[in-house]
Amino acid sequence: MTATHWICRALCEAVLKAFFGYEIEGRDHCIEEGGAIIASNHASFLDPPVVGCAYGQELSYMARNTLFKGAFGWLLPRLNAIPVDREQADLKSMKTILRALKEGRRILMFPEGTRSRDGELQAAKPGIGMLIAKSRAPVQPVRVIGSHEALGRDGKIRFRPVKVVVGKPVAFTAEELASKSREGYQRLSDRVLGEIRALGGE
Numbered sequence: 127m128t129a130t131h132w133i134c135r136a137l138c139e140a141v142l143k144a145f146f147g148y149e150i151e152g153r154d155h156c157i158e159e160g161g162a163i164i165a166s167n168h169a170s171f172l173d174p175p176v177v178g179c180a181y182g183q184e185l186s187y188m189a190r191n192t193l194f195k196g197a198f199g200w201l202l203p204r205l206n207a208i209p210v211d212r213e214q215a216d217l218k219s220m221k222t223i224l225r226a227l228k229e230g231r232r233i234l235m236f237p238e239g240t241r242s243r244d245g246e247l248q249a250a251k252p253g254i255g256m257l258i259a260k261s262r263a264p265v266q267p268v269r270v271i272g273s274h275e276a277l278g279r280d281g282k283i284r285f286r287p288v289k290v291v292v293g294k295p296v297a298f299t300a301e302e303l304a305s306k307s308r309e310g311y312q313r314l315s316d317r318v319l320g321e322i323r324a325l326g327g328e
Contacts, residue, residue, distance in 0.1 A: 127184050130204045135184070138175040145285050146172075146276055150180045152292035155266070158183050161227035162264040162295075165254060165318045168236035169245045170273035172288065177234055177268055180290045186226055186233045188219075208233070220257065227261045237319050245274030247323055255314030259303055265318060267293040269325035291325040 127135075142148035157164070164185060166177050178185050186206040194202055194209050202209075208226065210219045226233060235257070237250040258265055268290060275286040302314060 128204065130201070131184050131206070134201075134205060135175075135179060139179045142172075142176065142179060142288060146272075147287040148176070148179070149287070149289040150292070151289065152294075153180060155292045155294050156181050157232060157264060157266050157295065159230075160232075160264070161230045161261070162232045162266060163227070163254065163258060163261070164232055164234045164266050164268055165237055165322060166234060166268040167242070167247055167270055167322050168238050168240065169242040169270065170277045171241070172273040172277050173236070173241075173270050174234060176270050176273055176288055176290050180268070180292055181232070183232070186231045188223070188233065188235055206231070220253075223257060224261055227257075227263045237315050237322070241279060242274065243279055245278070247319065250312070250315035250319040252308055252311040252315050254318060255305075255311030255316075258298070258314050258318070259305055259311060262303060265296045265298075267296060267318060267321035267325060269293070269322050271326065293321060293325050296321050 158181065164177065166173060174187050184206060186208060188210050189202055189207040191209040191211050208219060208222055223233060235254050237254045238248040239251040242248050270290050272286055272288040275284060276288050277283050296318060305311060
């Protein structure tokens with residue numbers, strides 16, 4: 127873990143515990159070694175640090191490519207962020223993610239693709255399903271509860287409890303992983319979202 131990453135993590139965890147009653151459930155399920163997809167719901171900008179602080183080892187993150195041109199552009203690469211172009215099929219990013227998984231990195235992904243407007247789960251996009259099928263990497267469902275209430279799309283911070291629930295890795299069948307169609311990828315994505323939903327928070 128780099129010094130920059132360690133400092134940012136320590137600060138985030140301190141703030142989450144002090145102001146948001148941060149809790150972690152299922153920490154013993156966390157995949158700490160080897161390539162894996164950490165799949166979480168997404169309702170707030172708080173979600174990446176909330177999930178990241180639940181793991182003992184650093185994660186890699188997918189981030190909108192435009193963020194790398196802003197004020198945090200220098201910091202994101204130092205936090206293992208991978209730029210993604212959401213406006214088009216970004217094959218370069220997909221190849222980067224597949225290579226990172228093969229190298230043993232654990233990558234946080236959001237099946238919904240973008241933040242929920244109301245905190246409720248949205249429909250899953252097929253992209254994560256394609257990555258699952260092509261990488262065959264373990265997939266761990268994670269549910270963040272309360273982040274939308276703490277920091278919604280209006281940008282207002284409210285000191286509400288935030289909790290992360292880490293589930294057991296999803297067991298896919300060989301038939302599910304053999305899919306090479308958009309419909310098959312969508313089914314994989316839907317399966318992952320269902321596992322996230324099952325972790326509670328409704």
